[in-house]
Amino acid sequence: MIPVQGVENQTIAVLGLGRSGRATAAALAAGGAHVVAWDDGADTREQAEQQGLRILDLTRDAHWEGISALITSPGIPHLYPKPHPVIAKAYELGIPVDNDIGLFFRSFATRDWESYDTTPRVIAITGSNGKSTTTALIHHILREAGRPTQIGGNIGTGVLSLDPAHDGEVVVLELSSYQTDLARALTPDIAVFTNLSPDHLDRHGGPGGYFAAKRRLFAEGGPDRAVIGVDEIEGRYLADQLAMAPSDDRVIRISSGLKLERFGWSVFARKGYLAEYRKGRQVAAIDLRDIKGLPGEHNHQNACAAYAATRALGLAPREIERAFHSFEGLPHRSQTVAEIGGVAWVNDSKATNADAAAKALTAFRNIRWIAGGLGKEGGIAALQPHLGHVTKAYLIGHSARDFALEIGQTPYEIAETMEQAVAHAAAEAQPGDTVLLAPAAASFDQYPNFEKRGEHFIALVRALQG
Template structure:
């Protein structure tokens, strides 16, 4: 845990007692603060009490001596309207912040020679994979690395820094909305597509929240920016015009005169006087698809800046195991590859998986979400056959109609068995059995993790073994 200084014997209100809130309360207490902690959910309050957190109803508290309100990221800050406690804080001139700002202040309080390097990663998609990939590469290089933030451990629950520690932090727009002083030695902006409009009001608000990742950078720092969408290309132009930090463009699909890019299944470094190949992406089976090529480019650009060699980075990328349930490579059986993409709970998420392969034996279905799978029609030619499970099977069958052969598999184990039978006897080159359901899991499983775990276990135990 990282103790938070600066509030010794002062009152700090903490609202929202999930993972980040409980950790923030403990870190503030370790730094000497007095805590007023609350959550509106009775079950969450009960869990917080069981974790040793003393509760205070913040609606009834005396706010005249409160020095800060620490807000969990999911609590509305400005839209659709400020939370009632955000309004109360404003009435008493109490600053509102999140756990990431507490982390930033704790790092700033350290002597300059003891401050860690911080790599921050944001974007609509790819944050978790890029964060985990960078952490993996740094560990392989023997660096003292801590990975957390919006993934894994809450940032204040990570170990305090030692000399030469590197923090690799996934940063959501909700978290960035609540920071003022966070300084990223390397700030990565992957992409931006419409999301979280209810929280930020509009795309401009969403983009502004994300842009805060660059706020405190200096001339020695690096901004890594994906340019494959119009919003992000504008961010690159804005940063270059500002002329504050160093900037490296990245792309998956476009050759760059200056930057790091992936094209034709290869990764190229064009940050120097000439472009040169640094990695055959086929040697990284756990990171298939164009979206993962962008994640690889971002990790490469960031880690070259902090001193790793191209060979170190490339070697570690090849050994990256991938993230569970996100196009997770399970293994190969007689030329048939198995991928677990259980986290693809809607069509947009499944599109990235379908775009990554040809000769797909697709396991899809579950509890349907709005919109169905009609938007995936452009990927239907990549699908050799579909195996439909769960409540959405009938609707998906109607959408696929004569465009894609399908079977009504019903259950996941039956779908694996049928897909393995067909893929192994197809004679197709490098067939892929892909669980990318485009549905929620709650009709047959506890959650997407449970669904993915069952898929992995079934495949690895030999059910449906080709």
């Protein structure tokens, strides 16, 4: 646990008592704060009270007396589509609102660091797609190189549940737009922006607000190095805003497709090869084509981001390349589940929007595509240019019929459920085919989350093996 600094003897309110909320309350108490808490769920409040938390109904004006700050969980709206009533009340009263990410960055450094030989560092990764894989890959590279490291944030451990940093340790954090949007402190040593595609637009009031939430990671704290994916205009804009000139090597531009030779520092992948350029000259290259844990152009972009971040820490190219080969990937992200009778079964349940699904669809050939669920704004019509390798689509869930209207001439069937889709794909697949679950939709019509959807797919595939 990381005790929160600067809160001793203050009364701090915590809104939301899920995993991050409970961890935040404990970290505040460890820092000497008097913690009061509220959650909209009666059962959650009762459980928290049984665990010793003081529950205070923050919907009532009288209970705000003496409260010096409100710490809210990331999933609770603080601006769009409208603020939660408790957060709105804090604004009205002028009570500062923060989240656990802000508390982490203001509490991470301690006096113990004065005795360390190597100052601990923080790498923070944000973006629309690929941030979990990039975060896990950076953590993996550091471990393989023998560097002390922890991983947390939006993946794995909540930030305040991490251990205080050891000498020379690198903490790798995945940060969502929900987390970066509100944090009052954002000071990573290295910040990574993978890419941007439309997502969470209702929560951010549109694409501009969504990008602004991501941009805060770079604008608020001024990282020593910024690794920026420039395959979209937003990334090119961000890199331009941060760099003083094309030669400014504090900004490392990355791409999966663009040839970036004219900048002070760049890393890009083309035709399966990663190249690092410094001051217009190539200094390293890696063949990514046979790295099983990183299939497809989207994972090559993730590899570029992880390579750039760890190179910025001083790791050698060959150290990074060795770690690439031992990386097994993350569950539900282009995860090869099995090969049965010459047919590969791949679980990319995390592909919850069209952009993520497009990346998965370009990574394989002879695809039998399982897609559908609760479709997102904009649908999947944009996927038509990426369906050339799809032999047949098996459409499931709430938006199956809507998706059927948006995939052009691609053969399809309305399978309705995952069971039917897997059974029919198994019956029709030929050796050399890939059965790919890349839903391009949320899971909430049939599953509580994308993980459960992926786990169901895996269980059905395992059953085919007997």
